[in-house]
């Protein structure tokens with residue numbers, strides 16, 4: 001039933017792949033609930049893929065443009081043109097933000113539109129909103145976390161089954177947790193892009209992905225995992241951003257964690273981010289890092305386990 005008081009809010013969708021099609025389905029399924037909550041009823045105004053839709057026409061007919069194409073080209077130009085046309089933009093594109101965030105934030109400010117990107121880091125875990133809004137005045141000292149579900153799945157698989165890196169990667173690909181070309185994930189570059197975005201939000205200073213040193217998991221072996229286990233430690237790919245000597249240090253590296261560490265129990269494709277500030281001590285947010293809707297799983301009070 002359509003809410004009589006809600007007016008239409010036109011949403012143009014750029015990209016209709018894994019995330020775009022899941023978003024499209026959710027938008028239709030939840031339109032009435034959104035209308036009841038915010039008084040605006042979202043309606044799809046157009047879809048752009050390589051073989052479908054016209055970009056200018058979609059922007060013309062939209063109040064909000066949602067960019068789910070990925071990559072830098074033509075995503076950067078499309079997002080910039082949508083902002084300059086006075087459209088609000090939502091994007092899940094971490095590469096775009098970690099390369100061109102400053103230009104895009106500035107353009108959005110100049111044109112009085114919102115640029116939102118919650119899904120660019122940690123999938124459905126609302127870490128962007130918490131850092132940017134909830135903790136805006138908390139003087140965050142450090143943000144660290146597991147921000148790549150593919151590598152966390154591979155390391156969990158190596159830990160629980162004793163599998164080699166190659167076999168665990170093959171299993172991740174078979175289950176759809178890793179892409180056919182997993183380079184961005186396993187090299188740590190995807191996590192570096194996400195940490196650049198989180199550091200920019202947490203500390204209010206520009207952080208480009210080229211300023212984030214990173215190392216991935218390609219060179220880890222079953223022996224490394226066995227060694228960690230022997231010492232009662234977990235081996236995780238951890239991204240860290242912190243204030244150091246008046247500056248900021250951001251990096252991504254495989255890290256040994258003691259068993260009681262909040263990130264040590266984050267397994268499978270789950271993500272988790274811990275935020276530290278003298279005002280709040282620390283909080284850890286956790287949940288699924290990628291993919292479409294899943295059946296609910298049992299959760300503990302602080303984090304979910306897979």
Ligand SMILES: NC(=O)c1ccc[n+]([C@@H]2O[C@H](COP(=O)([O-])OP(=O)(O)OC[C@H]3O[C@@H](n4cnc5c(N)ncnc54)[C@H](OP(=O)(O)O)[C@@H]3O)[C@@H](O)[C@H]2O)c1
Nearest residue numbers: 015016017018019020049050051068069070092093290291
């Ligand atoms: N997958 C995840 O779980 C996940 C999670 C968080 C964030 N993200 C981010 O979400 C974004 C989308 O990821 P995805 O996995 O959904 O990608 P995807 O499955 O590869 O889908 C990309 C979509 O964009 C369209 N597209 C690509 N280049 C285009 C171009 N030049 N012109 C017009 N359309 C173009 C593709 O069109 P065709 O259909 O014609 O090929 C396709 O519909 C990325 O930025 C990714 O980093 C993904």
